[in-house]
Amino acid sequence: MSSIQVKDLSIKFRIYHDRSPSLKQTFANIFNRKKVSSFSEIWAIKNLSFYIKAGDRVGIVGHNGAGKSTLLKALCRVYELSEGNISVAGRITPLLEMGAGFNSEFTGRENIYLNGSILGYGKQQLKKIEPEVIAFAELEEFIDAPVKYYSTGMYMRLAFSLATAMHPDILVLDEIFAGGDAAFMAKAKTRMYDLIDKANIMIMVSHDHLLVKALCNRVLWLDHGQLIADGTPDDVIERYLASRK
Amino acid sequence: MMSARFVSFLSELYGSRSVLQQLIAQQLILRYRRTLLGYLWTLINPLLMITAMALVFSSLFKADLKTFVIFLLTGMIPWNFFSSVVTQCSTAFISNEGLIKKIYLPKVIFPLSVAFVFLIDSLLALAALLILIPLVGGSLSWSLLFLPVSFVLLFLFSMGLGLIMAIVTVYFRDLQYVIMIVTQGLFYLTPILYKSDALTGKVTWLVKLNPVTPFIALFRVPTIDGTVPGITILVWAASIAVATMAAGLFVFLRHEKNIVFRL
Numbered sequence: 001m002s003s004i005q006v007k008d009l010s011i012k013f014r015i016y017h018d019r020s021p022s023l024k025q026t027f028a029n030i031f032n033r034k035k036v037s038s039f040s041e042i043w044a045i046k047n048l049s050f051y052i053k054a055g056d057r058v059g060i061v062g063h064n065g066a067g068k069s070t071l072l073k074a075l076c077r078v079y080e081l082s083e084g085n086i087s088v089a090g091r092i093t094p095l096l097e098m099g100a101g102f103n104s105e106f107t108g109r110e111n112i113y114l115n116g117s118i119l120g121y122g123k124q125q126l127k128k129i130e131p132e133v134i135a136f137a138e139l140e141e142f143i144d145a146p147v148k149y150y151s152t153g154m155y156m157r158l159a160f161s162l163a164t165a166m167h168p169d170i171l172v173l174d175e176i177f178a179g180g181d182a183a184f185m186a187k188a189k190t191r192m193y194d195l196i197d198k199a200n201i202m203i204m205v206s207h208d209h210l211l212v213k214a215l216c217n218r219v220l221w222l223d224h225g226q227l228i229a230d231g232t233p234d235d236v237i238e239r240y241l242a243s244r245k
Numbered sequence: 246m247m248s249a250r251f252v253s254f255l256s257e258l259y260g261s262r263s264v265l266q267q268l269i270a271q272q273l274i275l276r277y278r279r280t281l282l283g284y285l286w287t288l289i290n291p292l293l294m295i296t297a298m299a300l301v302f303s304s305l306f307k308a309d310l311k312t313f314v315i316f317l318l319t320g321m322i323p324w325n326f327f328s329s330v331v332t333q334c335s336t337a338f339i340s341n342e343g344l345i346k347k348i349y350l351p352k353v354i355f356p357l358s359v360a361f362v363f364l365i366d367s368l369l370a371l372a373a374l375l376i377l378i379p380l381v382g383g384s385l386s387w388s389l390l391f392l393p394v395s396f397v398l399l400f401l402f403s404m405g406l407g408l409i410m411a412i413v414t415v416y417f418r419d420l421q422y423v424i425m426i427v428t429q430g431l432f433y434l435t436p437i438l439y440k441s442d443a444l445t446g447k448v449t450w451l452v453k454l455n456p457v458t459p460f461i462a463l464f465r466v467p468t469i470d471g472t473v474p475g476i477t478i479l480v481w482a483a484s485i486a487v488a489t490m491a492a493g494l495f496v497f498l499r500h501e502k503n504i505v506f507r508l
Contacts, residue, residue, distance in 0.1 A: 014506060077349035080502035100347040105275050117267045118348060 002090030002169045002200040004052040004075065010083040011045040011070055011225075044070040046225040048084075057196070058203045059212035059233060061240050062222035068205040071222065072172055075203070090200060093119065093168030099159035104148035108139055108158055111147055115162055129165045136191070137161040138184070153181065160188055164195050171199035175206055209237050250498050257351040264350060268358035273365070287366050288373050295321055302438055311381040318374050319465045320437035323395070326367045327403045327457060328428045333359045334407030335414040335421045342508040352501045356411045360404050364396070374468070386471035395463035395474075401486040402460060405493030412496050415504045436461055456485050 016039045045067045052058055060068045073079045075086060076094040101118040102111050112133055116126040134143050137157040147155055196202050196215060206212050212219060212233060219236040221229040229236045258265075277283045295317055303313040337356040338345065345352065371392070378385060414420045434448065435457045444452055452458060459482040466474040474482075 078346065079505060094348060097347045101344050103271060103275070105278060106271070110274075114267045114271060117263045118344070118350065123263055 001054040002088075003054060004089075004170065004201065004203075005087045006051070006075075006084070007049050007086075008084035009045055009048040009071075009074065009081060009086060010043060011067075011074055011079055012082040013042050013044050014039045015042060043225050045074065048222075048225070048227055050220065050227065050230060052201055052203070054200050056201055056218055057216045058201075059216035059219045060203065060205045060222060061207075061209070061212065061219060061237060062228075063244075066222040067225040068222055069174055070225075072174055072203065072205060076172055088170065090169035091120075092170040092172060093166065094172045095163050095174070097174070098163050099155065102147060102155070102159065105146055107146055108134070108137075108143040108150070111158065112162055115159070119163065119166075121166060125166070133158075133161045133165050136165075136187075153184075157184060164188075164191055167195060167198045169199065170201045171195060171203070173202070173204040173206075209241070213237060247495075247498065251494070254351070254353070254494075254498060258353060258357075261351050261354055265354045265358055265361075268354060269361050269365075272358065272362045288369055291321065291325065291370055292373060298438075306439075312383075315374070315378060315381065315383060316465070316469060317438070318370075318377070319468045320435075320461050322367055322370050322374065323399050323460050323464045324432065324435060324437050324457070325370070326363050326399060327460065328432070329363045329366075330360050330403040330407045331410055332421075332424050332428060333363070334404075335410040335424050337407075337411045338415050338504055338508065339418070339421075345505055345508060352504070353408070353497065356404070356407050360400065360407060364400060367396070378468070384471075386467075388467040388471050388473050391467045391473050392464065395460070395467070398463060398482050398486040399460050401490040402456070402482075405486070405489035405491070408493035408497045412500045412504065415500075415507050431455065431457065456489075459485065 048071070060071065062068050070079060072094070074081060075088070076092055078094075099115065101115050103114060106114060109130070112130055113123070113126055116129075117123075121129075134140055137154075137160070139154060139158055142150065142154065147158070150158070193215075202215070204212070204215065216233050219229075219231065219233045220227060221236050221240050229239055273284070277286055280286060282289065295314065299310060299314040299317050302308075302317070303310045306313070308316075334356040337359050338352065341355050344350065345355075375385065375389070410420065410424060414424075434451050434455050436444070436452060441452060441458060441462075459478050462478050463474055463482055466472060466478075
């Protein structure tokens with residue numbers, strides 16, 4: 001059974017006012033003790049605690065910069081925690097950005113193996129899903145052409161098909177619904193719902209409140225890195241929308 | 246604390262070996278895609294350059310061309326590996342920023358894949374050298390079996406320095422250009438074009454202190470002299486290699502989790 005326990009999580013970012021500190025500046029600062037700090041620190045996440053149990057479908061809402069994506073990235077281990085801890089039981093697959101690690105010089109087929117290995121699939125697994133991915137992306141004719149010759153739609157279809165080819169225990173989604181023509185969108189939606197259905201836990205960030213209401217049974221509302229509310233979608237989203245007026 | 250980190254570092258590295266493989270393949274495939282001679286360029290390029298250098302310097306030093314070519318090659322193979330790994334590792338994290346910010350991967354695979362690519366290049370160059378030696382009238386001796394040890398030590402040394410460069414360059418972007426200049430200068434302070442004992446004058450002690458010098462000997466002695474390197478050189482090189490690798494791992498393990506905020 002999958003679960004996610006987040007305890008007193010804080011993540012601190014440094015915002016640099018100028019460029020990255022140069023070698024010269026660092027040397028200057030060694031001798032010049034009363035240095036002016038060239039960055040300010042902000043807490044993207046501050047003292048966040050929650051528990052997600054198996055079967056939960058969690059939506060995260062909040063303004064831009066509320067820390068939603070930062071939280072997802074922390075769950076997927078991209079960001080190091082400044083304080084607190086996260087313990088995850090189960091295999092997480094992030095669908096944060098599709099086509100991360102695609103190489104435009106590579107053919108579609110080569111990218112399946114490159115991107116697939118980055119997503120954590122083994123070679124044998126990839127061999128097994130390769131025909132299905134190509135078929136779903138409708139790229140049979142072009143799969144051995146470099147993806148730099150692909151149209152945006154073709155590229156998106158391949159990235160989407162590959163990213164959704166495996167069923168993870170814990171699914172993490174950040175505002176993604178595939179592009180492409182209407183027919184593909186419909187097909188992709190079915191596939192995505194199927195993926196969500198089979199996932200043990202689903203966590204998504206979305207500004208589409210209808211979608212969150214439709215897919216989630218629980219909503220977290222974040223503001224300035226802090227948890228404002230945690231409850232049923234109808235209740236939390238209503239309060240969130242009311243606060244914006 | 247540090248040793249626990251090291252253990253999890255190794256197990257993660259093992260877990261992501263297929264990504265490592267893919268990254269290496271990516272670099273190898275892309276380099277010569279759509280070229281006629283393809284991977285042969287890896288050999289043609291340095292061989293032509295070394296031939297040109299040999300022509301110039303053998304006449305300059307009034308040395309026999311054939312023996313000078315072999316002499317030069319045995320110095321250039323370890324040098325090229327060392328300088329390529331150190332300079333290319335420095336941008337390993339920066340050029341993979343997009344990936345590092347989007348998905349979790351053990352970060353060591355980026356510099357490591359760079360090092361493996363150059364290791365493959367060097368092994369090919371070595372194969373070419375072994376073919377060349379009998380052609381110019383030299384002989385192959387059993388001492389060549391020592392070369393794997395030379396490669397291991399050279400790899401540890403270069404990779405250790407590469408790890409440090411990769412991390413530090415994230416914080417100080419100027420370093421990637423400084424390294425290029427420094428390695429170019431270091432080339433002349435390393436006994437590649439000349440024999441280390443043929444040197445007289447003020448810079449002799451600099452060449453002796455140069456940490457790359459013993460690694461050149463590790464390649465040159467087995468190939469040219471036909472003997473196993475002496476124990477002093479071996480111990481000296483091994484100490485430098487292990488110390489550099491340890492320093493590299495230390496710096497890397499301390500900072501690997503912070504670089505994502507600075508990319």
